[in-house]
Amino acid sequence: MGSGVVTGPSRHQAGDEGAKQGFAASASVVHAAVAERHPDAAIIVPPPSTAMPSDTAQTNPTQRDRHLHGITNNGRAGWQKSSGYNKRSRVEAAIDRFKQVIGNGLHSQTDARQNAEIAVAVHVLNRMLEFGRPTSVRIV
Numbered sequence: 001m002g003s004g005v006v007t008g009p010s011r012h013q014a015g016d017e018g019a020k021q022g023f024a025a026s027a028s029v030v031h032a033a034v035a036e037r038h039p040d041a042a043i044i045v046p047p048p049s050t051a052m053p054s055d056t057a058q059t060n061p062t063q064r065d066r067h068l069h070g071i072t073n074n075g076r077a078g079w080q081k082s083s084g085y086n087k088r089s090r091v092e093a094a095i096d097r098f099k100q101v102i103g104n105g106l107h108s109q110t111d112a113r114q115n116a117e118i119a120v121a122v123h124v125l126n127r128m129l130e131f132g133r134p135t136s137v138r139i140v
Contacts, residue, residue, distance in 0.1 A: 031064050044085050046076070101125055 034043055043063050057065040070079040080086050102121040108114045 031062070035062065042084075044083050044088050046080070046085060047071070098122075098125055101128065 034041055053065045053068050106114045106117055108117045
């Protein structure tokens with residue numbers, strides 16, 4: 001019945017632990033695929049707390065191995081700061097905020113109109129954020 005596509009259990013069926021294991025497995029697959037196609041790309045994905053270094057970590061470490069080493073030496077917070085993860089996270093949050101407030105897609109068909117639509121949307125979003133930002137005054 002249906003399209004004949006067989007899929008694994010959903011996140012709700014597998015529970016949170018199953019979803020985490022599925023993500024960990026898919027993250028390592030993504031690491032390998034990106035490293036193969038774009039060897040110079042910086043992959044900034046935090047490895048799970050149970051991650052172990054690869055067999056070649058001592059002789060030929062991968063980016064993931066270097067991330068694990070950084071977490072071991074500096075702690076997760078230190079690794080996030082040194083790797084640029086915090087910046088990536090802020091950008092991701094801004095894009096998510098944009099999509100929630102403005103929407104997922106553009107309505108215009110031409111490039112010039114899409115650029116104008118994005119400029120107006122960003123201006124509106126920044127204005128909304130200004131209203132929610134407190135004005136701090138130093139009391140001496």
